[in-house]
Amino acid sequence: MTVDASVRQLRVAIIGGGPGGLATAIALSKIPNVSATIYEQAKVLREVGAGISIGSNTWNVLQLLGVADTLTSGHPTWTIVNMNGRSGEELSRREKPELPVGRGPIRAQRTKLQSALLSHVNPDTIQLSRKLHRMVDKGSEGVELQFKDGTVVEADLVVGADGIRSVVRDTAWPDYEIKFTGTTIWRALLPWNDVKDLDPRFGITGWWHTPTTHVYFSHVGEGLWEIASRAWQDPAIHSANKKSWGVPVENAHVEAHFTEYLPEIREALARVPPGGWREFAAFAGPELSQLTAWNNKVVLVGDSSHALSGAFGSGAGFAMEDGWILAQALAYWKNDTSKALPLFDAIRLPYYSRMYAHLASEADKRTAKLKTLGNPSFDEQVKNKIITDGGKDMSWIYQNNIELVWKEWAEQLGRTS
Known part of the structure; x- marks a missing residue:
């Protein structure tokens, strides 16, 4: 990539090599004057788990990252059912409308998503067996990262993509508890x-x-x-x-x-x-009031930023959206983290806040319904726990178009600058 003298040189340390970390590295690789390295604690980079849901929101960000065409394996999930596990009664059925254009929803192996992302990351940017031990705020010199194996590196920006048990979050937000x-x-x-x-x-x-x-x-x-x-x-x-x-x-x-x-x-x-x-x-864990810390030298993406335990089944998509938005914010402000990270916060923090509010509202409704039932039977309890669309529009999650979100923010910034 050509060096642009008007754009600040930025050393980025990405902690974690899951979908969020890989997507962040891909997005940052398209930004001038950014040098990004992924530090992953595992000896071998592999996904732990089984399947993963890829819906419209995730396809959108994969397309922006240039990865969508690489993910070719999966099973269509146009129909979703909820059943009573003891009686076999069908409680709800959701038939997703099959659109004439675009990619449909699938359930895929997590390893296939990771392989697709990995194929777009320069292997030289990934360091394995690097378990983060400690971070030190060095003020204007950036952040010092100390790893368990004795490795010490410095970065201008640390991206915590290390999941719900994030060491980055636990260090920069010491009072946070999951x-x-x-x-x-x-x-x-x-x-x-x-x-x-x-x-x-x-x-x-x-x-x-x-x-x-x-x-x-x-x-x-x-x-x-x-x-x-x-x-x-x-x-x-x-x-x-x-x-x-x-x-x-x-x-x-x-x-x-x-x-x-x-x-x-x-x-x-x-x-x-x-x-x-x-x-x-x-x-x-509870909602964070900021996703950035240490005077805009630390930022969280993915599960580290919203410890919701996979409540919406789209965590990889959220993490990749975070990484893409972070890259756009840095590009817009020419790698000035004092402006780019507050912009990232402004875009993504309300999104996660809305998720927390939605979960609290759903929990309150289920609790209230159980109270009205008095002494609910087994089958009544099962019916009460089923989350269906119920007329509530959830497109803000599952049809989220992160490119459109960014364009709207960019237009707003253009009008106010």
Whole structure:
């Protein structure tokens, strides 16, 4: 890239090599005079988990990053169902309108998304086995990053793309605390051929519920089928290890949480091969009043900035939107972080604030409805937990066009400058 003398030279350290970190690196690679390096704690860069949903909002940002055409694997999810896991009653069905243009919603393997992003990142910009230990604010000299292996580097800007258990956030926001939500998730992938004889409805993407658990089934492409099962226990009584993220777990342990389900569902869980389950403890934290810190030398993207525990099922999309907007803000202000980071805050902070408000409102409505039911039956409790569109427009998330959002801000800035 040509050096532009009018644009400030900027050293960027991206902590974390997930979708948010990779997307940020791709977006920054298109900005003059930016030198970005990804520091990832893992020895091998790989995704932990099973499937991931790619909807309109995520396709939009992948297109802007130049990655959309690289992601070619996945399974269409035009139909989504919610079922009673004990009786098999269908509680809701959502048929997404098939649009004549554009890419449709899919469920894909997380590894496929990561591979697509990686193919657009210069391998020389990624450093593995770099676990962040400490950050030091060096004032006008930037930020010093100290890694567990003894490596020390300096950066003008640190991007915390290190997830809900973010070391960057915990350092720059020392009073912030995430807590166990009570929910534990177990994920597995297995061949569709191993389970397709059980129930034809298992071929439809959807959730099967009891009052405190659910089992999610979906194709993810290439003949693979995903199970994502969740169980909730009162966090005041039960605890979880903050590091319980993608750890192997015994089949019997998982199956013990879903004994109330239909025999076909229990059999599907039983067909996961030994060693196939991974356990994830769900943590969440309060809304942040800023996504930037240390006099505009630190910024958070993705789950580190909004610890919502995957509440909207579009976290990778949000993280990639963050990275793209950060790059546009830096480009607009010629890498002046004192102007670019407040602009990033102004665009993304209200978006996440709206998510927190929406979740609080939904929780209040469900609590109020349970009170009116008095002593609700099993089936009434299941129906009450189902989140459907209910006439509420959620296009601000799932059809979000981040390019249009940026253009509107750029026009507004042009009018006021």
